[in-house]
Amino acid sequence: MQPRSSSFPKSEHHARFVRARRMLKENGFEACVMVAPENVYYFGGYESWVGVNSPQFMIFGVEDGEPTLVLRNVDLALALETSWIGDIRTYHLHTDSVADLVTSVLKEKGSTGGRIAIETQSYALSFAMGRHLAEALAPREIVDATELLGDLRLIKSPAELARIEEAARFSALGLAEAHRVCRAGMTEIELAAAIEGAMRHAGSDYWAIPTELASGWRTPGGHATPRPKVIEPGDLLHVEFAGVSARYHTTVLQTLAVGEPGPRARELYDIALLSLRAGMAAVKEGVPVSAVEEASLVPLRREGLEHTAMMRFGYGIGIAYPPVWLETLQISRGFERRLEKDMVFVLHSCIELPEEGIGIVQGGTYHLGASGLRMLAGAGDVGLHIL
Template identity: 70%
Template sequence: MMHAKSAVFSIDEHKDRFARARAALKAAKLDACLMVAPENVYYVGGYETWVGVNSPQFLIFTAKEDAPTLILRNVDLALARETTWVGDIRTYHLHTDSVPDLVTKVLKEKGLIRGRLGIEFQSYALPHGMALTLKEALPGFDFADATDLFGDLRLVKSAAEIDMLRAAGKFAQIGLTAAKRTLKAGISEIELAAEIEGAMRRAGSDYWAIPTELASGWRSAGGHAAPRPKAIEPGDLVHVEFAGVSNRYHATALQTLGVGTPSKRATDLYDVALLSLKAGLAATKVGARVDAIEEASLEPLRKEGLEHAAMMRFGYGLGIAYPPIWLETLQISRGFDRVLEPGMVFVLHSCLELPDEELGVVQGGTYLLKEDGLEMLAGAGDIDLIRV
């Protein structure tokens, strides 16, 4: 293994990750993997780049003791050498070289002409067209979805990863401070977003995987709204959701703020959202089932007849991310039976939307689960409504 100039983690940490990835292959009875998701390639191979969104890249290794092979576009070779520990790097020229043929060649070199291959079917880095051409080029192989297999490797964070997430959280808190300092009636949503983003970037934040989400007043029922030229008005509720980022590790900040004096209906909705958030937080502990946590968060809403307004999952895992998403495979939601473990990091939030009333609230933050409870890394958390 080589140590690249811009490598973020130690060789020993990467050895451990690679060994766990190979063990996961064996446990799933897979002969090899074609790892395509940038967050997984970075986690296992150390290769840090966003370009998998438009140029196919693969980290290939088998369940045996072979060294991994990294396939990427030739123009990105210098980027790979900055960060990856992988020594065997193969390149192709976009539009003139056949990527499936190169994948086939590498697998043959590793002694495979048939078998079961794991690949992340649910990754945006595997376009449908590429999947079809791979299937055609590799007729002797069966393909299995390895999205959860590899994504689950990243759920419990190491000490070094937690350091990255705490740094990301500091960037996010700088953004929240800028939001509260800047927010006032008369400015536009875009102006507010610019202050948030500029403050984080000046502090040293890496770029984020999802655009800043920000909505005010009659737009507040849009839980994932992008900021618009709309002017913020007296009495508006304004909610923001964005991430600070350190070496691709994300910590998401969420908060709803009031401008002046919001309506009683708006403040009442916020208070119910706060009760929901507190109930979910109280249920979040080591050994808790994720579905039970969401059920706890819904109890205060049922009492107020507002369960229908909770359209989002209560939480989701967070860590390494590239555009266009920052969610990990952990879902804190009904329909899942996973049990929480120490070292997991996740967003927990109350998100209530009343589209017919043009009113919405989003409140919460990013949390690290420890043996003795939750540590909030970013966000406003379970506090009373702040009016500016």
């Protein structure tokens, strides 16, 4: 029976689950205690943010049998509403031992002391809970499977791309609203409210990262959230936010000018645009991610500004829960993964000069399809827009 609030058919979730089980078996695991909310949703259909608040797990052996959900009793209705998994075990917060319950379920599934896959890098696994699990599961070996499981989500199916397209529509409405209402004299918080309201009214789900918005002297703060600061004539304005459909995110990035900016701001914007173009031109199937970022840095090096590019050039995006919307794909030096068809990722150029009070981040969310790179959301390769 299809759960009442499921975003995808059971067959899609089950096919994903089969892939996860096969991959873990090939890597020598005995079982998996899945903890990251984005993975539990992707493979098990269970849609809930509360894993960062109350421990919840999807547990399964790699040989056969159905998986089990372990979650807090107050959240049982959420699992029944969204997940295809029939075996659900609950605990009462603070009075029941979650680690003992997880251990009991593993024993039922035939776990005898082998390697257990857990996403130890997940924000949903606190140090304390990780320690309790390690003690309860001994002598089993807990092994980090963050990248192994996360990488299975990087290639998007047609059904996922449809959700991503809807998220992009919400993002576009938010950006259009920013262009429509932004004016000197309003506060950053007022502008953020207009952007978020437009997306919510259109049907967007909640986003995993707060709206990032900064004007004037605050723009070098790459992850700045809106303040009561008044937007002034001539300010640069950086916005970054996401539209969301069924937990799939598409991120908008744009640096705007509220009235005529100074000549230095224009100069730096044009250099940032050259960086974005160079990186985008390098994006092709089979290209190492490190080569893409290296290409984006060439225009900055010519101007002696490489040190101002403090952000990675890009990262994978898709399902996300607070506190982040990044996937395991890193489009950055230090990584040699190659780009593949139907990956979805954020690309952005970055110049941050705190000593000059100028910061520029420009880009958006892109899909690498059969016809090449396509922008889904954001401003991308456009000249400086003056409001």
